[in-house]
Amino acid sequence: MRKSFIIIAxxxxxxxxxxxxxxxxxxxxxxxxxxHTHAIFEDENMSKEDCMAKEAELNDEVSMDVYxxx
Numbered sequence: 097m098r099k100s101f102i103i104i105a106x107x108x109x110x111x112x113x114x115x116x117x118x119x120x121x122x123x124x125x126x127x128x129x130x131x132h133t134h135a136i137f138e139d140e141n142m143s144k145e146d147c148m149a150k151e152a153e154l155n156d157e158v159s160m161d162v163y164x165x166x
Contacts, residue, residue, distance in 0.1 A: 122147035124154055124165040136163060 121140035124147075125132050137150060151165035 122150060122165055124151060124163050127162055127164050137165070 122142035124137040
């Protein structure tokens with residue numbers, strides 16, 4: 097039981113570390129794409145402010161709050 101708990105904890109820690117790399121640029125996804133598998137928009141050289149502006153632009157195009165950019 098304890099071994100399986102340690103293995104699960106190690107895998108979760110590894111997953112958290114691999115997904116928390118320093119990300120640069122902007123990636124926009126539909127909010128229902130929880131796994132972030134299909135980016136609607138990507139730009140590696142975009143600042144944080146420009147990324148938030150792109151999120152607002154995408155949401156304005158569809159008149160709904162369905163996109164999330166990070």
